[in-house]
Amino acid sequence: MPSRRRPVRARPDARNRFVSQTGRSLAPVVPAVDQCSRYARLTSIMAALDQGIAFVNPDGLVLEVNDRYLDLCRQSRANILGHGLASLGLETEDYQASAFLDLFRRGVAHAAVTFNQRLGERDVTVKLQPVREADAFTGIIVSVIDVTALVEARVSVEREKHYLEQVITIAGAAICIVNREDVVVTINDEFTAITGYDRETALGRPRQSLLRETPPSPCPAAAAPGSAVQKRQSQILTRDRRRLTILKNAASILDAQGEPSGGIESFVDVTDLIRARLEAEQTSRLKSAFLANMSHEIRTPLNAIMGLAQLLNRTGLTEDQRECVSTMQAAGEDLLVILNDVLDFSRIESGRMEVRPASVSLASLLETLRRIMMPAAMEKGLSLETDLDPLLPRHVQVDPVRLKQVLLNLLQNAIKFTEKGQVSLSVRCLATPDLSRTSLPVRFLVRDTGAGIPAAMLDRIFEPFVQVGDPLNRPQGGTGLGLSIANRLVRLLGAPALEVTSQEGHGSVFSFTLRLHEPEAGRCIPEDDDVRPLGLGFDGLRALVAEDNAFNRFLLGKILEKIGLPAPDNAPDGARALEMILAQEEAGTPYDVVFMDVRMPGLDGLEVCRRVREAHIATPIVALTAQAAPDDAARCREAGMTAYFSKPYRISDLENVLRGFLPPLPSGGN
């Protein structure tokens, strides 16, 4: 470390030139005129320089200093000129100019010294250049360059870099940055955690040979500037030879000119996720197959039992025999309800229960429910009342099938568990309708005067398989799934939950609130207004039966005629069906309904339906199939089918479906 030396003041000589204490002149001996001229030039040059310049003699006295230096250190000339080296502001913790001066003076150092420091408010690069004349040290030239802008830029870059490093380090994904040659230049810890390659083994290696990605991906730097982030799934080989599935994003990195200077990839290991998804899908498929099989294997013999019981009832039976057969039929129907409950519950649990909103007349829905439930209520001597808030709009948008299913379940339960008194269904509007409202809170309440539910059971009443009463003595039967299904269905319809209040011995109230919209203008198809007798009004419906099997086609045609439709058109295969639907649409006389067999040679029913929907034809298409698996219904819906039922065709099913396609009744036309 150079030692410090106390600066010594210089004194001017007789010609007003500064001389050292040894009396040596600091300028070479030249003719006076030339000297003056040169001195003037040098003075001008020094003044014009953008560098701060000073000259210090071997004794440490400042003999020259230009204006720029004075600007930089914010000092006056008088405070510096003739003063010691310390006046130049070059004595800092890290560098002391006086120490270097001492080294130069003692001949220990000869080469120029450069260092950076703060000078006043600026960052400067200082250069101390020793001056030697005739091999004797005559002083140092101090030059100072203002590098504040550069330092600030570098600090800014460092800050950005630090920020980026932090982001890269804490990112939840592996990050790999490559140059234009696709060579790895930066990775983060997550990259090491996933691939096993640390910085030492990864940096400087070609990306593709490092990760062995399949299928190989192009260098991210090769992506066109401004193109979207490329997302892909691929496989890589880790350092310990494990093959992982990754999901990655890749993009090019652009330089200041907008040209790719490299590329960046970020990826996450989705191997376990993919495996879990595949396992879940496999489980779901098995469950679906099991349910489809169960549905089929139970329904087919059950239908046989019920059909045979129905036929048996028409033969000349004694009263006792008739009662036996009726009991058999009732048991079969109960079994069918249980089967449907289990299938519904499974469908909801697996997220495959769809909600299909349509325009619904609440008045008609209540009337339908009243008509359906009245016989059961009357059988038990109960009164059944329905009450609709007059403030409610005539039509609302809601899934009529699911809403009806929930309300039927609640009414059936209410009647089942009520021995005397009444059961009522009320629909209340909880806000005043006005044009500013987009939806209305509508509360549905089913009340009974039955046995009520014990307080201890209230919290569990919506859990699957939970039933009220002694489990060994349940005259009401059932699966214990009904309320659980209803609770899940009201949530699917948009209600927070199905609610219940009950008092043992005083009855129960089940309720839920839906936010319902009015249908858009022009879409108020009063499908649920239809309280006319079944079969009435079908004479205006033009139907097409697309079915390759001549017997099924003929039979369906006859049934349709029987319930009042004109003889339908027939298509023996999918291609012909498509042709006929398109032709009728083009002629402006579209069919009112198309019955479509799902399995037909060539174009099957699903494909025909897809093409019809692609042609933006909204004609209702009813799928016909010999199967009854939940997947079939889903595939039909996905293809755009309007409704679905399985063989054998039943008049009541056909009528129910067709009622939805009837034109609206004239006003007051009930």
Add this chain to the structure above:
Amino acid sequence: MRESPRETALNFLVGEHQLPRDMAEQTLALADTVLRDGLSRLKAAAEAGDLATCLETAHGLKGNLLNLGLPELAQVAHAVVAAARSGEAAASRRLAAELVRSVVPFFAATGEESPVVG
């Protein structure tokens, strides 16, 4: 006395579908043709080991039998569908033969000999 499959089908068409008796008879006559044709094709496909045709034909027969109110026979057709779908040629052949045997009584009352019998 046990009802014959044909009587069952007739009762089904009249009772369930409310078709007049003459129309039900007409429908049954068409069913005769369609079922004979289907069974004949099924038998040939099963014996030739053509499982795809076997599946298609058995599926069609299943729908016909359901629409005739004969779910027990439809079950046998479904078993053929299941066997053909699983690629079990021997089982398909055996079940197809069983279906043919099971449906024969349906034709018995027509007085015509089924082309697929024997």
